[in-house]
Amino acid sequence: MAGLPGLKPLVAVGQVTSTPDKELNFAACAGLVREASRRGACLVFLPEGFDYIGSDTAQTLSLAEGLDGDLMGRYAELARDCGVWLSLGGFHERGRDWPTTQRIYNCHALLDAAGRLVAVYRKTHLCDVELEGRVTMKESSFTNPGTEIVPPVSTPAGKLGLSICYDLRFPEISLALRRAGAEILTYPSAFTVPTGSAHWEVLLRARAIESQCYVVAAAQTGKNHERRTSYGHALVVDPWGAVVAQCREGTGLCYAEIDLDYLHRIRREIPVHSHRRPDLYGTVASAP
Numbered sequence: 675m676a677g678l679p680g681l682k683p684l685v686a687v688g689q690v691t692s693t694p695d696k697e698l699n700f701a702a703c704a705g706l707v708r709e710a711s712r713r714g715a716c717l718v719f720l721p722e723g724f725d726y727i728g729s730d731t732a733q734t735l736s737l738a739e740g741l742d743g744d745l746m747g748r749y750a751e752l753a754r755d756c757g758v759w760l761s762l763g764g765f766h767e768r769g770r771d772w773p774t775t776q777r778i779y780n781c782h783a784l785l786d787a788a789g790r791l792v793a794v795y796r797k798t799h800l801c802d803v804e805l806e807g808r809v810t811m812k813e814s815s816f817t818n819p820g821t822e823i824v825p826p827v828s829t830p831a832g833k834l835g836l837s838i839c840y841d842l843r844f845p846e847i848s849l850a851l852r853r854a855g856a857e858i859l860t861y862p863s864a865f866t867v868p869t870g871s872a873h874w875e876v877l878l879r880a881r882a883i884e885s886q887c888y889v890v891a892a893a894q895t896g897k898n899h900e901r902r903t904s905y906g907h908a909l910v911v912d913p914w915g916a917v918v919a920q921c922r923e924g925t926g927l928c929y930a931e932i933d934l935d936y937l938h939r940i941r942r943e944i945p946v947h948s949h950r951r952p953d954l955y956g957t958v959a960s961a962p
């Protein structure tokens with residue numbers, strides 16, 4: 675539907691409960707993508723770990739594939755079939771260095787409506803976090819960090835800047851993407867419950883307000899396996915900072931229209947981008 679005069683592009687944002695079962699996960703995600711395309715979405719966002727959430731590191735590594743593998747092939751066919759773009763965040767990717775490193779990449783793949791792979795971003799900030807007695811994550815023990823930020827991609831909904839989950843905590847990457855022309859930022863995620871309830875919405879809204887972009891965040895929700903539960907609350911924030919769509923509890927989709935006229939009006943009214951002082955930010959001496 676994108677591109678018709680007067681009709682604003684509609685995006686769909688997925689909330690799923692991935693498990694270690696890749697077949698079941700694909701069936702669930704494919705169902706959401708088909709539903710979104712029937713409703714007229716031009717771009718569908720799936721969360722980090724849409725392919726699977728492993729129950730331990732060994733399983734996470736053993737289930738990983740390359741971007742040229744079977745699973746990405748099936749998603750390409752799905753995109754083609756439905757005529758939608760797919761943002762596939764948090765794909766567990768075996769890169770070319772797999773034989774030597776035995777580590778994967780946390781990869782955000784963007785497919786166009788012909789099923790072509792148009793952009794690949796590999797998570798640059800890895801989540802090594804320990805909340806005493808509550809949460810232990812050491813992503814760097816099985817993941818190689820990505821080495822570059824990817825320029826925003828023109829999609830039927832607007833120019834899309836790719837990040838992943840924990841990247842949300844680093845305004846530097848969102849501002850770099852904004853500077854490079856992004857109109858939509860996306861953070862496919864699998865947030866924990868304690869950090870999600872305290873930080874998720876406020877971080878997403880802050881990124882939207884300071885960058886004056888739409889922020890789209892697909893999410894894992896519920897019990898992924900015996901020892902892991904995800905926060906959910908997949909949502910869309912507009913460039914004014916308003917939450918304009920949010921998934922209900924459980925798995926499903928929420929939808930938002932992307933209004934770039936509104937975005938540009940906000941940028942004209944509060945031109946923070948041209949008020950920035952990059953000449954100063956690097957000049958503060960660090961504490962002795």
Ligand SMILES: O=C(O)CNC(=O)[C@H](CS)NC(=O)CCC(=O)C(=O)O
Pocket residue numbers: 722723726727728734764780801811812813839840843864865866869870
């Ligand atoms: O491991 C996988 O299979 C998929 N990857 C993840 O779930 C990642 C790394 S462990 N999770 C996060 O980044 C959570 C961030 C978070 O919760 C926060 O920043 O508060």
